[in-house]
Amino acid sequence: MTAPTFSMHVSVEQARALFAGLLPAPPVTALALRDALGCTLGADLPALVSHPSATESALDGVACREADTLGAASAPVSLRVVGESRAGAPFVGEVQAGECVRIYTGAPLPAGTDAICPVEQLREEGNVVRLLRPARPGDVRPEGGDFHAGETVMAAGLRLTPARLALAAALGHAQVPVRRWRVALLSTGDEVVEPGQPLLPGQVYDSNRVGLAALLREAGCEVLDLGHAPDSPAALRERLNAAGGADLLLTSGGVSMGRYDFMRDLLLEEGEVAFWKVRMRPGGPALCGRWGGLPVFGLPGNPVSSLVVFQVIVRPVLTGEPLPTRQVTAATPFASLPDKTAFWRGVLTGDEVREYPRQGSGVLRSLSDADALVIVPEGQSVAAGERVDVALL
Numbered sequence: 595m596t597a598p599t600f601s602m603h604v605s606v607e608q609a610r611a612l613f614a615g616l617l618p619a620p621p622v623t624a625l626a627l628r629d630a631l632g633c634t635l636g637a638d639l640p641a642l643v644s645h646p647s648a649t650e651s652a653l654d655g656v657a658c659r660e661a662d663t664l665g666a667a668s669a670p671v672s673l674r675v676v677g678e679s680r681a682g683a684p685f686v687g688e689v690q691a692g693e694c695v696r697i698y699t700g701a702p703l704p705a706g707t708d709a710i711c712p713v714e715q716l717r718e719e720g721n722v723v724r725l726l727r728p729a730r731p732g733d734v735r736p737e738g739g740d741f742h743a744g745e746t747v748m749a750a751g752l753r754l755t756p757a758r759l760a761l762a763a764a765l766g767h768a769q770v771p772v773r774r775w776r777v778a779l780l781s782t783g784d785e786v787v788e789p790g791q792p793l794l795p796g797q798v799y800d801s802n803r804v805g806l807a808a809l810l811r812e813a814g815c816e817v818l819d820l821g822h823a824p825d826s827p828a829a830l831r832e833r834l835n836a837a838g839g840a841d842l843l844l845t846s847g848g849v850s851m852g853r854y855d856f857m858r859d860l861l862l863e864e865g866e867v868a869f870w871k872v873r874m875r876p877g878g879p880a881l882c883g884r885w886g887g888l889p890v891f892g893l894p895g896n897p898v899s900s901l902v903v904f905q906v907i908v909r910p911v912l913t914g915e916p917l918p919t920r921q922v923t924a925a926t927p928f929a930s931l932p933d934k935t936a937f938w939r940g941v942l943t944g945d946e947v948r949e950y951p952r953q954g955s956g957v958l959r960s961l962s963d964a965d966a967l968v969i970v971p972e973g974q975s976v977a978a979g980e981r982v983d984v985a986l987l
């Protein structure tokens with residue numbers, strides 16, 4: 595073999611940067627709010643209306659003029675009830691001195707009033723109410739107190755969380771402009787079997803494609819499921835060619851050093867390779883490049899490796915958000931790897947993390963039983979009692 599023209603044994607940061615360099619941002623498309631969870635906002639989002647749309651009451655009680663009620667600080671004050679304002683059915687007309695209107699939370703404040711006396715501070719006497727304390731102007735929500743029509747409330751690039759989707763609805767949008775990656779997903783391996791089918795000795799259920807599809811959806815991507823391909827160059831070539839139309843092809847398996855790792859061979863010999871092998875564990879053999887014009891990320895087949903490489907390298911690039919980490923105290927030591935960043939599975943209790951006992955990259959239950967990836971940078975080790983960065987699983 596001649597010397598490779600691509601990067602090998604890259605750091606995690608280099609891998610992210612090289613991968614990001616292959617991916618042009620997808621075009622902006624409009625999506626219904628219910629489909630946009632996790633997507634990246636493709637344009638600034640203005641408020642089409644103000645919220646509240648009118649000054650409204652924050653309480654159930656009566657709306658009145660504060661000045662009429664100041665005397666209630668020393669003795670009860672009586673006001674005449676002239677009507678009602680409820681959410682969706684405002685009081686029409688103007689309230690005069692000595693008058694009040696029954697009002698409920700979220701109902702528009704009637705013209706002529708500026709304060710609310712809550713129902714707990716009232717005594718009802720027919721068409722008259724007696725206020726036991728002065729009404730308060732602070733118990734109203736001013737028009738536009740949350741946002742004003744025309745104001746830019748969310749900036750392009752924000753990830754659409756449930757709260758942000760709710761906000762987009764409140765701003766008046768039924769659809770939002772998003773940048774959403776269309777990701778084709780393929781698993782490889784002669785031994786890989788669809789869950790629900792009988793399993794022969796030596797076979798394994800396709801857990802990677804299930805986990806990766808869920809991770810992709812959680813990251814706001816559209817998943818084009820290409821199913822599973824056997825270990826044959828011809829079959830793989832055919833599937834790779836079928837992935838056109840996607841922004842990215844994500845594969846699992848076949849990128850390591852074995853004789854049947856044909857994803858590696860195909861990309862090396864007939865595609866383009868940006869990098870092969872990342873200085874991390876689990877997940878060392880990851881491969882990234884292009885097939886025709888299509889960016890391809892080849893995840894290792896080992897179940898823990900494929901999901902961890904996705905979380906550590908692929909997701910931050912697709913979402914534009916760094917791997918979220920926090921610092922906790924190591925309750926057990928965590929081993930050093932001289933030339934790799936380790937992502938050990940750890941179990942969190944309060945502010946402490948201890949090592950999960952089985953760290954093999956085939957032990958998929960470690961990702962379910964553990965809560966965090968304990969990040970030990972290359973060449974460093976972590977003694978019990980030291981602070982360490984963890985990424986939540």
Ligand code: AMP
Binds near residue numbers: 802855
């Ligand atoms: P490979 O990277 O293809 O050499 O596969 C490494 C290991 O991961 C082998 O033990 C495979 O059986 C296993 N593996 C590969 N693909 C999957 C998959 N889609 N789901 C679960 N395990 C897999």
Ligand code: MG
Binds near residue numbers: 782783847848855
């Ligand atoms: Mg394989």
